[in-house]
Amino acid sequence: MEPDELIELVRQHGKSIYAFCYRLTGNKADTDDLYQETFLKAVELRHKMDASRNPKAYLLSIAIRLNRNHRRKFAWRQRIVPTSELDAATGAGTFDSLASEATPEDAVLSLELRSMVQDAANRLGDKLKLPLYLYYTADMAVEEIASALGIPAGTVKSRLHTARKLMRQALEVESP
Protein backbone atom coordinates (compact mmCIF):
# COMPACT_ATOMS: atom_id res chain seq x y z
CA MET A 1 0.00 0.00 0.00
CA GLU A 2 1.30 3.43 -0.92
CA PRO A 3 1.63 6.25 1.65
CA ASP A 4 -1.08 8.19 -0.17
CA GLU A 5 -3.48 5.32 0.31
CA LEU A 6 -2.58 5.13 3.97
CA ILE A 7 -3.24 8.84 4.36
CA GLU A 8 -6.59 8.32 2.68
CA LEU A 9 -7.36 5.68 5.32
CA VAL A 10 -6.78 8.29 8.03
CA ARG A 11 -9.45 10.40 6.37
CA GLN A 12 -11.78 7.55 5.53
CA HIS A 13 -11.69 5.40 8.65
CA GLY A 14 -9.99 7.63 11.22
CA LYS A 15 -13.21 8.43 13.04
CA SER A 16 -14.35 4.85 13.61
CA ILE A 17 -10.84 3.66 14.44
CA TYR A 18 -10.46 6.49 16.93
CA ALA A 19 -13.87 5.67 18.42
CA PHE A 20 -12.83 2.04 18.78
CA CYS A 21 -9.52 3.01 20.41
CA TYR A 22 -11.48 5.21 22.77
CA ARG A 23 -13.57 2.26 23.88
CA LEU A 24 -10.45 0.18 24.41
CA THR A 25 -8.56 2.74 26.45
CA GLY A 26 -11.29 4.76 28.13
CA ASN A 27 -9.63 8.15 28.01
CA LYS A 28 -8.55 10.74 25.49
CA ALA A 29 -4.81 10.80 26.13
CA ASP A 30 -4.43 7.05 25.72
CA THR A 31 -6.78 7.07 22.77
CA ASP A 32 -4.66 9.68 21.00
CA ASP A 33 -1.62 7.54 21.71
CA LEU A 34 -3.11 4.29 20.53
CA TYR A 35 -4.71 5.87 17.46
CA GLN A 36 -1.43 7.45 16.42
CA GLU A 37 0.59 4.30 17.08
CA THR A 38 -1.89 2.27 15.05
CA PHE A 39 -1.27 4.30 11.93
CA LEU A 40 2.48 4.48 12.50
CA LYS A 41 2.58 0.70 12.89
CA ALA A 42 0.62 0.51 9.65
CA VAL A 43 3.40 2.50 7.97
CA GLU A 44 5.83 -0.24 8.96
CA LEU A 45 3.48 -2.94 7.74
CA ARG A 46 2.11 -1.14 4.72
CA HIS A 47 3.78 -3.46 2.24
CA LYS A 48 1.60 -6.18 3.70
CA MET A 49 -1.58 -4.14 3.37
CA ASP A 50 -3.85 -4.28 0.38
CA ALA A 51 -6.38 -1.53 -0.22
CA SER A 52 -8.81 -4.05 -1.70
CA ARG A 53 -8.67 -6.35 1.31
CA ASN A 54 -10.43 -4.50 4.05
CA PRO A 55 -7.66 -2.27 5.36
CA LYS A 56 -10.01 -0.98 8.07
CA ALA A 57 -10.13 -4.46 9.61
CA TYR A 58 -6.36 -4.64 9.36
CA LEU A 59 -5.95 -1.30 11.12
CA LEU A 60 -8.33 -2.34 13.87
CA SER A 61 -6.43 -5.58 14.36
CA ILE A 62 -3.24 -3.52 14.76
CA ALA A 63 -4.98 -1.36 17.38
CA ILE A 64 -6.08 -4.47 19.25
CA ARG A 65 -2.58 -5.94 19.26
CA LEU A 66 -0.95 -2.68 20.30
CA ASN A 67 -3.43 -2.21 23.10
CA ARG A 68 -2.84 -5.75 24.28
CA ASN A 69 0.91 -5.18 24.19
CA HIS A 70 0.57 -1.98 26.19
CA ARG A 71 -1.54 -3.67 28.78
CA ARG A 72 0.99 -6.41 29.12
CA LYS A 73 3.83 -3.98 29.22
CA PHE A 74 2.71 -1.58 31.86
CA ALA A 75 -0.36 -3.22 33.31
CA TRP A 76 -1.24 0.17 31.96
CA ARG A 77 -4.37 1.91 31.00
CA GLN A 78 -6.28 0.07 33.65
CA ARG A 79 -7.47 3.33 35.06
CA ILE A 80 -10.88 3.05 33.58
CA VAL A 81 -12.12 6.59 33.79
CA PRO A 82 -15.91 6.66 33.97
CA THR A 83 -16.94 7.07 30.40
CA SER A 84 -19.84 9.32 31.24
CA GLU A 85 -17.33 11.83 32.57
CA LEU A 86 -15.28 11.50 29.41
CA ASP A 87 -18.23 11.87 27.16
CA ALA A 88 -19.27 14.92 29.06
CA ALA A 89 -15.77 16.28 28.67
CA THR A 90 -15.94 15.97 24.92
CA GLY A 91 -18.80 18.41 24.86
CA ALA A 92 -22.50 18.41 25.44
CA GLY A 93 -24.62 17.21 22.58
CA THR A 94 -21.97 14.99 21.11
CA PHE A 95 -24.30 12.08 21.49
CA ASP A 96 -26.49 13.81 19.02
CA SER A 97 -28.76 10.90 18.21
CA LEU A 98 -30.08 10.97 21.74
CA ALA A 99 -29.61 14.59 22.61
CA SER A 100 -31.58 15.82 19.66
CA GLU A 101 -34.72 13.96 20.53
CA ALA A 102 -34.66 13.75 24.31
CA THR A 103 -35.87 16.08 27.02
CA PRO A 104 -33.21 17.24 29.51
CA GLU A 105 -34.57 14.70 32.01
CA ASP A 106 -34.40 11.96 29.40
CA ALA A 107 -30.89 13.00 28.51
CA VAL A 108 -29.80 12.62 32.12
CA LEU A 109 -31.46 9.25 32.36
CA SER A 110 -29.94 8.27 29.07
CA LEU A 111 -26.53 9.29 30.26
CA GLU A 112 -26.90 7.07 33.31
CA LEU A 113 -28.15 4.22 31.21
CA ARG A 114 -25.36 4.63 28.69
CA SER A 115 -22.85 4.66 31.50
CA MET A 116 -24.38 1.45 32.83
CA VAL A 117 -24.18 -0.21 29.42
CA GLN A 118 -20.60 0.94 28.95
CA ASP A 119 -19.59 -0.31 32.39
CA ALA A 120 -21.22 -3.66 31.73
CA ALA A 121 -19.39 -3.93 28.40
CA ASN A 122 -16.12 -3.01 30.07
CA ARG A 123 -16.50 -5.89 32.46
CA LEU A 124 -16.68 -8.42 29.64
CA GLY A 125 -13.48 -10.23 28.76
CA ASP A 126 -11.65 -9.39 25.55
CA LYS A 127 -13.12 -12.37 23.74
CA LEU A 128 -16.59 -10.89 24.03
CA LYS A 129 -15.78 -7.22 24.40
CA LEU A 130 -13.75 -6.84 21.20
CA PRO A 131 -16.42 -8.22 18.85
CA LEU A 132 -18.97 -6.07 20.69
CA TYR A 133 -16.98 -2.87 20.22
CA LEU A 134 -16.07 -3.73 16.66
CA TYR A 135 -19.72 -4.30 15.86
CA TYR A 136 -21.33 -1.40 17.70
CA THR A 137 -18.54 1.16 17.95
CA ALA A 138 -16.49 0.60 14.81
CA ASP A 139 -19.60 -0.36 12.84
CA MET A 140 -18.05 -3.47 11.35
CA ALA A 141 -19.94 -6.32 9.72
CA VAL A 142 -19.55 -9.80 11.13
CA GLU A 143 -17.28 -10.82 8.25
CA GLU A 144 -15.07 -7.80 8.79
CA ILE A 145 -14.80 -8.55 12.49
CA ALA A 146 -13.81 -12.11 11.64
CA SER A 147 -11.09 -10.73 9.42
CA ALA A 148 -9.86 -8.27 12.06
CA LEU A 149 -9.76 -10.87 14.81
CA GLY A 150 -8.62 -13.76 12.62
CA ILE A 151 -11.47 -15.99 13.71
CA PRO A 152 -14.33 -17.60 11.77
CA ALA A 153 -17.45 -15.51 11.23
CA GLY A 154 -19.46 -18.18 13.01
CA THR A 155 -17.37 -17.64 16.10
CA VAL A 156 -17.94 -13.88 15.87
CA LYS A 157 -21.69 -14.44 15.71
CA SER A 158 -21.54 -16.79 18.64
CA ARG A 159 -19.48 -14.35 20.71
CA LEU A 160 -21.78 -11.47 19.84
CA HIS A 161 -24.74 -13.59 20.87
CA THR A 162 -23.09 -14.46 24.19
CA ALA A 163 -22.06 -10.84 24.77
CA ARG A 164 -25.60 -9.60 24.15
CA LYS A 165 -26.96 -12.26 26.50
CA LEU A 166 -24.58 -11.24 29.27
CA MET A 167 -25.26 -7.56 28.67
CA ARG A 168 -28.98 -8.21 28.92
CA GLN A 169 -28.50 -10.08 32.19
CA ALA A 170 -26.29 -7.36 33.60
CA LEU A 171 -28.68 -4.58 32.63
CA GLU A 172 -31.75 -6.36 33.91
CA VAL A 173 -30.03 -6.79 37.25
CA GLU A 174 -28.70 -3.27 37.42
CA SER A 175 -31.58 -1.32 35.94
CA PRO A 176 -33.53 0.66 38.51
Next chain:
Amino acid sequence: MKDADLERMLRQSLASAAEPEEPLNQSIIHQITERSRMRTNYKKRLFIGLFVAIFVLIAGASAYAATQLFTAKQVAEHLGDPQLAEAFESEEAIRINAAKDSGDYRFTLLGIVSGVDLSISRHSSEDVYPNRTYAVVSIARRDGQPMPDVPDPEFGKVPFFVSPLVKGLKPWQVNIASMNGGFSEDVIDGVMYRIISLDEVEIFADRGVYLAISSGSPFYSNDAFRYDEATGEIHAREDYPGASVLFDLPLDAAKADPAKADAYVEALSNPTSDSAEQEEQEEQEEDWVQWIERLRAQVRAGELIGETIAESVQEVSYDESGDIEYSYNGWNVSRPIDQLFKKDQVGYSDYFPISGDDESYKAVLFHRDDNGIITGRVVVLSRECPGLC
Protein backbone atom coordinates in the same frame (compact mmCIF):
# COMPACT_ATOMS: atom_id res chain seq x y z
CA MET B 1 -36.35 -6.30 27.61
CA LYS B 2 -37.14 -6.84 23.93
CA ASP B 3 -34.33 -7.73 21.53
CA ALA B 4 -34.93 -4.53 19.58
CA ASP B 5 -34.66 -2.44 22.74
CA LEU B 6 -31.42 -4.11 23.73
CA GLU B 7 -30.06 -3.62 20.24
CA ARG B 8 -30.97 0.06 20.26
CA MET B 9 -29.49 0.52 23.72
CA LEU B 10 -26.23 -1.13 22.73
CA ARG B 11 -25.96 0.90 19.53
CA GLN B 12 -26.58 4.18 21.30
CA SER B 13 -24.40 3.43 24.29
CA LEU B 14 -21.42 1.88 22.61
CA ALA B 15 -21.25 4.27 19.70
CA SER B 16 -18.65 6.86 20.53
CA ALA B 17 -18.77 10.50 19.67
CA ALA B 18 -15.05 10.75 20.27
CA GLU B 19 -13.27 11.90 17.15
CA PRO B 20 -9.61 12.51 16.39
CA GLU B 21 -8.79 16.19 16.46
CA GLU B 22 -7.60 17.62 13.18
CA PRO B 23 -4.10 18.51 14.46
CA LEU B 24 -3.67 14.88 15.51
CA ASN B 25 -4.65 13.66 12.07
CA GLN B 26 -2.36 16.23 10.50
CA SER B 27 0.49 15.07 12.70
CA ILE B 28 -0.15 11.44 11.75
CA ILE B 29 -0.34 12.27 8.06
CA HIS B 30 2.91 14.13 8.32
CA GLN B 31 4.57 11.25 10.15
CA ILE B 32 3.27 8.77 7.58
CA THR B 33 4.91 10.86 4.89
CA GLU B 34 8.11 11.16 6.90
CA ARG B 35 8.39 7.52 7.80
CA SER B 36 7.39 6.24 4.42
CA ARG B 37 10.42 7.76 2.88
CA MET B 38 12.82 6.45 5.50
CA ARG B 39 14.93 3.79 3.91
CA THR B 40 16.59 2.52 7.02
CA ASN B 41 15.35 0.12 9.66
CA TYR B 42 15.36 2.47 12.57
CA LYS B 43 13.89 1.28 15.75
CA LYS B 44 10.65 3.05 16.33
CA ARG B 45 11.86 4.67 19.49
CA LEU B 46 14.49 6.51 17.49
CA PHE B 47 11.78 8.57 15.95
CA ILE B 48 9.61 9.33 18.85
CA GLY B 49 11.27 10.84 21.86
CA LEU B 50 12.28 14.21 23.22
CA PHE B 51 14.87 15.86 25.48
CA VAL B 52 14.80 18.62 28.07
CA ALA B 53 17.48 21.27 28.00
CA ILE B 54 17.70 24.98 28.37
CA PHE B 55 20.12 26.65 26.11
CA VAL B 56 22.19 29.71 26.61
CA LEU B 57 24.11 31.40 23.87
CA ILE B 58 27.54 30.01 23.59
CA ALA B 59 30.53 32.21 24.17
CA GLY B 60 33.12 31.72 21.51
CA ALA B 61 30.90 30.10 18.96
CA SER B 62 30.31 31.92 15.74
CA ALA B 63 26.80 32.77 16.69
CA TYR B 64 24.87 35.23 14.65
CA ALA B 65 21.34 36.04 13.79
CA ALA B 66 19.93 34.07 10.94
CA THR B 67 17.03 36.26 10.12
CA GLN B 68 16.31 34.63 6.78
CA LEU B 69 15.41 31.38 8.46
CA PHE B 70 12.08 30.31 9.82
CA THR B 71 11.65 30.54 13.56
CA ALA B 72 11.26 27.46 15.74
CA LYS B 73 7.60 28.38 16.17
CA GLN B 74 7.05 28.59 12.42
CA VAL B 75 8.76 25.25 11.88
CA ALA B 76 6.56 23.58 14.49
CA GLU B 77 3.49 25.11 12.86
CA HIS B 78 4.63 23.93 9.47
CA LEU B 79 5.09 20.41 10.78
CA GLY B 80 1.55 20.36 12.11
CA ASP B 81 2.16 20.79 15.81
CA PRO B 82 0.42 24.01 16.95
CA GLN B 83 0.84 23.04 20.59
CA LEU B 84 4.59 22.89 20.22
CA ALA B 85 4.57 26.10 18.16
CA GLU B 86 2.91 27.82 21.08
CA ALA B 87 5.52 26.38 23.45
CA PHE B 88 8.29 27.87 21.33
CA GLU B 89 6.64 31.25 21.81
CA SER B 90 6.42 30.86 25.57
CA GLU B 91 8.74 32.45 28.12
CA GLU B 92 10.24 29.04 28.80
CA ALA B 93 11.54 28.78 25.25
CA ILE B 94 15.04 29.88 24.37
CA ARG B 95 15.48 31.48 20.97
CA ILE B 96 19.06 30.91 19.93
CA ASN B 97 19.90 31.39 16.24
CA ALA B 98 23.48 30.20 16.60
CA ALA B 99 25.16 28.92 13.43
CA LYS B 100 28.23 26.88 12.61
CA ASP B 101 29.71 25.78 9.31
CA SER B 102 31.17 22.35 8.69
CA GLY B 103 31.75 20.40 5.49
CA ASP B 104 29.23 21.44 2.88
CA TYR B 105 26.68 22.68 5.35
CA ARG B 106 25.69 25.50 7.64
CA PHE B 107 23.88 24.33 10.75
CA THR B 108 21.75 26.71 12.78
CA LEU B 109 20.34 25.96 16.18
CA LEU B 110 17.12 27.94 16.23
CA GLY B 111 15.55 27.27 19.59
CA ILE B 112 14.75 24.91 22.36
CA VAL B 113 11.99 24.41 24.85
CA SER B 114 11.39 21.96 27.65
CA GLY B 115 8.44 20.92 29.71
CA VAL B 116 5.45 18.67 30.09
CA ASP B 117 2.77 18.07 27.44
CA LEU B 118 4.23 20.56 25.01
CA SER B 119 3.51 18.60 21.86
CA ILE B 120 0.49 16.91 20.32
CA SER B 121 2.75 13.95 19.60
CA ARG B 122 2.97 12.06 22.81
CA HIS B 123 5.61 9.43 23.46
CA SER B 124 4.89 6.41 25.60
CA SER B 125 8.02 7.16 27.63
CA GLU B 126 6.16 10.19 28.99
CA ASP B 127 4.42 7.78 31.36
CA VAL B 128 7.78 7.44 33.03
CA TYR B 129 9.53 10.69 32.06
CA PRO B 130 6.88 13.36 31.53
CA ASN B 131 9.38 16.13 30.87
CA ARG B 132 10.59 16.43 27.33
CA THR B 133 12.87 18.74 25.41
CA TYR B 134 12.34 19.93 21.86
CA ALA B 135 14.95 21.64 19.74
CA VAL B 136 14.84 22.96 16.19
CA VAL B 137 17.81 23.08 13.84
CA SER B 138 18.15 24.09 10.23
CA ILE B 139 20.58 22.64 7.70
CA ALA B 140 21.47 24.59 4.58
CA ARG B 141 24.10 24.10 1.90
CA ARG B 142 26.98 26.55 2.04
CA ASP B 143 27.23 26.80 -1.73
CA GLY B 144 23.75 28.28 -1.89
CA GLN B 145 22.25 25.27 -3.62
CA PRO B 146 18.93 24.12 -2.14
CA MET B 147 18.74 21.00 -0.01
CA PRO B 148 16.88 18.25 -1.88
CA ASP B 149 13.16 18.61 -1.33
CA VAL B 150 11.11 15.78 0.11
CA PRO B 151 9.80 14.38 -3.19
CA ASP B 152 13.31 14.55 -4.69
CA PRO B 153 14.96 11.09 -4.90
CA GLU B 154 18.10 12.73 -3.53
CA PHE B 155 16.30 13.60 -0.32
CA GLY B 156 17.73 11.72 2.62
CA LYS B 157 20.71 10.38 0.71
CA VAL B 158 22.92 12.36 3.06
CA PRO B 159 21.56 11.42 6.49
CA PHE B 160 22.17 13.61 9.54
CA PHE B 161 22.57 12.82 13.19
CA VAL B 162 21.22 15.55 15.49
CA SER B 163 21.34 14.86 19.20
CA PRO B 164 22.21 16.28 22.59
CA LEU B 165 25.25 14.63 24.16
CA VAL B 166 26.15 14.88 27.83
CA LYS B 167 29.62 15.69 29.06
CA GLY B 168 31.07 12.76 30.98
CA LEU B 169 28.68 10.20 29.53
CA LYS B 170 29.74 7.96 26.66
CA PRO B 171 28.06 9.51 23.63
CA TRP B 172 27.54 6.19 21.90
CA GLN B 173 25.50 5.10 24.91
CA VAL B 174 23.63 8.27 25.78
CA ASN B 175 22.18 10.07 22.80
CA ILE B 176 18.85 10.69 21.11
CA ALA B 177 18.45 7.03 20.13
CA SER B 178 18.69 5.77 23.69
CA MET B 179 16.80 8.66 25.27
CA ASN B 180 13.44 7.91 23.69
CA GLY B 181 14.24 10.47 21.05
CA GLY B 182 12.84 11.18 17.66
CA PHE B 183 12.53 13.82 15.04
CA SER B 184 10.44 15.17 12.22
CA GLU B 185 11.75 17.24 9.38
CA ASP B 186 10.87 19.03 6.18
CA VAL B 187 12.51 21.19 3.54
CA ILE B 188 11.22 24.72 3.19
CA ASP B 189 12.63 27.07 0.57
CA GLY B 190 15.69 24.90 0.11
CA VAL B 191 16.52 24.70 3.82
CA MET B 192 16.00 21.54 5.84
CA TYR B 193 14.44 21.97 9.26
CA ARG B 194 14.41 19.29 11.89
CA ILE B 195 12.61 19.19 15.23
CA ILE B 196 14.12 16.72 17.65
CA SER B 197 12.54 15.58 20.85
CA LEU B 198 13.72 13.36 23.67
CA ASP B 199 13.64 12.76 27.41
CA GLU B 200 14.62 15.67 29.59
CA VAL B 201 18.28 16.73 29.43
CA GLU B 202 17.96 19.60 31.84
CA ILE B 203 18.68 17.20 34.69
CA PHE B 204 22.24 17.05 33.31
CA ALA B 205 22.65 20.83 33.36
CA ASP B 206 25.45 20.76 35.92
CA ARG B 207 27.52 18.35 33.80
CA GLY B 208 27.36 20.25 30.53
CA VAL B 209 25.31 19.32 27.47
CA TYR B 210 26.20 19.63 23.79
CA LEU B 211 24.03 19.56 20.73
CA ALA B 212 25.86 17.44 18.16
CA ILE B 213 25.20 17.39 14.43
CA SER B 214 26.99 15.22 11.91
CA SER B 215 26.40 14.08 8.36
CA GLY B 216 26.81 10.65 6.81
CA SER B 217 24.83 8.60 9.28
CA PRO B 218 21.59 8.94 11.25
CA PHE B 219 23.39 7.44 14.25
CA TYR B 220 26.17 8.58 16.52
CA SER B 221 29.58 7.99 14.93
CA ASN B 222 32.98 7.82 16.59
CA ASP B 223 34.40 8.92 13.26
CA ALA B 224 32.64 12.26 13.59
CA PHE B 225 33.22 12.87 17.31
CA ARG B 226 35.88 12.05 19.86
CA TYR B 227 35.14 11.31 23.51
CA ASP B 228 37.88 12.13 25.99
CA GLU B 229 37.59 9.50 28.70
CA ALA B 230 39.78 11.53 31.07
CA THR B 231 37.86 14.79 30.99
CA GLY B 232 34.48 13.61 29.73
CA GLU B 233 34.61 16.25 27.01
CA ILE B 234 33.40 15.55 23.50
CA HIS B 235 35.02 17.08 20.42
CA ALA B 236 34.08 17.23 16.76
CA ARG B 237 36.82 15.55 14.72
CA GLU B 238 38.41 17.97 12.33
CA ASP B 239 39.59 15.15 10.08
CA TYR B 240 36.07 13.79 9.60
CA PRO B 241 35.36 13.92 5.87
CA GLY B 242 31.72 14.90 6.38
CA ALA B 243 30.22 17.60 8.54
CA SER B 244 30.58 17.50 12.30
CA VAL B 245 29.76 20.27 14.78
CA LEU B 246 29.02 20.69 18.46
CA PHE B 247 27.04 23.48 20.04
CA ASP B 248 27.56 23.96 23.75
CA LEU B 249 24.29 24.21 25.57
CA PRO B 250 24.84 26.19 28.74
CA LEU B 251 21.81 25.07 30.66
CA ASP B 252 20.56 26.62 33.81
CA ALA B 253 22.66 24.70 36.34
CA ALA B 254 20.07 25.44 39.00
CA LYS B 255 17.71 23.11 37.19
CA ALA B 256 20.10 20.17 37.33
CA ASP B 257 18.95 17.17 39.30
CA PRO B 258 21.95 14.92 39.94
CA ALA B 259 19.95 12.23 41.73
CA LYS B 260 17.42 12.04 38.95
CA ALA B 261 20.21 12.14 36.36
CA ASP B 262 22.02 9.24 38.04
CA ALA B 263 18.82 7.22 38.18
CA TYR B 264 18.16 7.94 34.53
CA VAL B 265 21.64 6.85 33.47
CA GLU B 266 21.31 3.74 35.61
CA ALA B 267 18.00 2.92 33.91
CA LEU B 268 19.65 3.36 30.51
CA SER B 269 22.49 1.06 31.49
CA ASN B 270 20.22 -1.61 32.91
CA PRO B 271 17.02 -1.74 30.93
CA THR B 272 14.10 -3.06 32.89
CA SER B 273 12.33 -6.26 32.10
CA ASP B 274 9.56 -4.11 30.64
CA SER B 275 11.68 -3.15 27.69
CA ALA B 276 13.00 -6.68 27.41
CA GLU B 277 9.46 -7.91 27.38
CA GLN B 278 8.52 -5.38 24.74
CA GLU B 279 11.42 -6.49 22.57
CA GLU B 280 10.28 -10.05 22.98
CA GLN B 281 6.75 -9.16 21.99
CA GLU B 282 7.95 -7.27 18.97
CA GLU B 283 9.98 -10.26 17.96
CA GLN B 284 7.01 -12.53 18.47
CA GLU B 285 4.85 -10.25 16.41
CA GLU B 286 7.39 -10.16 13.63
CA ASP B 287 7.70 -13.91 13.90
CA TRP B 288 3.98 -14.22 13.41
CA VAL B 289 3.94 -11.87 10.42
CA GLN B 290 6.80 -13.75 8.83
CA TRP B 291 5.05 -17.03 9.42
CA ILE B 292 1.94 -15.80 7.62
CA GLU B 293 4.08 -14.44 4.79
CA ARG B 294 5.85 -17.76 4.44
CA LEU B 295 2.51 -19.54 4.26
CA ARG B 296 1.33 -17.12 1.60
CA ALA B 297 4.52 -17.59 -0.38
CA GLN B 298 4.09 -21.36 -0.21
CA VAL B 299 0.52 -21.07 -1.47
CA ARG B 300 1.57 -18.76 -4.28
CA ALA B 301 4.21 -21.28 -5.25
CA GLY B 302 1.49 -23.91 -5.64
CA GLU B 303 2.22 -25.80 -2.43
CA LEU B 304 -0.64 -27.02 -0.28
CA ILE B 305 -0.08 -25.91 3.27
CA GLY B 306 -1.28 -27.85 6.30
CA GLU B 307 -3.22 -31.07 6.51
CA THR B 308 -6.61 -31.03 4.84
CA ILE B 309 -9.68 -32.09 6.79
CA ALA B 310 -11.15 -34.32 4.09
CA GLU B 311 -14.80 -33.75 4.90
CA SER B 312 -14.32 -29.97 4.77
CA VAL B 313 -13.59 -29.98 1.01
CA GLN B 314 -16.66 -28.45 -0.59
CA GLU B 315 -17.57 -26.49 -3.64
CA VAL B 316 -18.54 -23.00 -2.60
CA SER B 317 -21.99 -21.54 -3.20
CA TYR B 318 -22.79 -17.99 -4.26
CA ASP B 319 -25.06 -15.41 -2.72
CA GLU B 320 -27.24 -12.92 -4.59
CA SER B 321 -24.42 -10.49 -5.11
CA GLY B 322 -22.14 -13.17 -6.51
CA ASP B 323 -19.94 -13.46 -3.42
CA ILE B 324 -18.73 -16.94 -2.63
CA GLU B 325 -20.01 -18.62 0.51
CA TYR B 326 -18.36 -21.45 2.36
CA SER B 327 -19.44 -23.09 5.61
CA TYR B 328 -17.96 -25.93 7.53
CA ASN B 329 -18.13 -26.76 11.20
CA GLY B 330 -18.42 -23.20 12.47
CA TRP B 331 -16.43 -21.60 9.67
CA ASN B 332 -18.52 -19.27 7.60
CA VAL B 333 -16.67 -17.34 4.94
CA SER B 334 -18.32 -14.96 2.53
CA ARG B 335 -16.11 -13.00 0.15
CA PRO B 336 -16.24 -11.26 -3.20
CA ILE B 337 -14.44 -13.48 -5.70
CA ASP B 338 -12.12 -10.68 -6.77
CA GLN B 339 -10.75 -10.52 -3.23
CA LEU B 340 -9.70 -14.14 -3.52
CA PHE B 341 -8.61 -14.52 -7.13
CA LYS B 342 -7.25 -12.25 -9.77
CA LYS B 343 -8.82 -12.41 -13.20
CA ASP B 344 -8.25 -15.83 -14.78
CA GLN B 345 -6.21 -16.97 -11.79
CA VAL B 346 -6.39 -20.69 -11.09
CA GLY B 347 -4.97 -22.66 -8.19
CA TYR B 348 -5.06 -21.62 -4.53
CA SER B 349 -5.82 -18.10 -3.36
CA ASP B 350 -3.16 -16.57 -1.14
CA TYR B 351 -5.93 -14.96 0.85
CA PHE B 352 -7.00 -17.27 3.64
CA PRO B 353 -8.53 -16.64 7.05
CA ILE B 354 -6.63 -18.24 9.89
CA SER B 355 -7.95 -19.05 13.31
CA GLY B 356 -6.59 -20.89 16.27
CA ASP B 357 -5.51 -20.89 19.84
CA ASP B 358 -2.40 -21.77 21.73
CA GLU B 359 -2.74 -25.38 20.67
CA SER B 360 -3.03 -25.29 16.90
CA TYR B 361 -4.01 -23.23 13.91
CA LYS B 362 -6.41 -23.78 11.04
CA ALA B 363 -6.94 -21.97 7.78
CA VAL B 364 -9.59 -22.00 5.08
CA LEU B 365 -8.08 -22.32 1.63
CA PHE B 366 -9.88 -21.62 -1.62
CA HIS B 367 -8.97 -23.26 -4.90
CA ARG B 368 -10.19 -22.45 -8.41
CA ASP B 369 -9.74 -25.02 -11.17
CA ASP B 370 -9.51 -24.56 -14.94
CA ASN B 371 -13.28 -24.78 -15.23
CA GLY B 372 -13.75 -21.97 -12.74
CA ILE B 373 -15.01 -24.28 -9.99
CA ILE B 374 -14.06 -22.92 -6.57
CA THR B 375 -13.71 -25.24 -3.61
CA GLY B 376 -12.98 -24.42 -0.01
CA ARG B 377 -11.22 -26.58 2.55
CA VAL B 378 -10.09 -26.33 6.12
CA VAL B 379 -6.48 -27.26 6.76
CA VAL B 380 -4.74 -27.84 10.05
CA LEU B 381 -1.47 -25.95 10.05
CA SER B 382 1.55 -27.75 11.24
CA ARG B 383 2.86 -25.06 13.48
CA GLU B 384 1.64 -23.86 16.84
CA CYS B 385 0.39 -20.35 17.14
CA PRO B 386 3.49 -18.18 17.24
CA GLY B 387 3.71 -15.41 19.74
CA LEU B 388 1.00 -12.81 19.66
CA CYS B 389 -1.57 -14.40 17.40
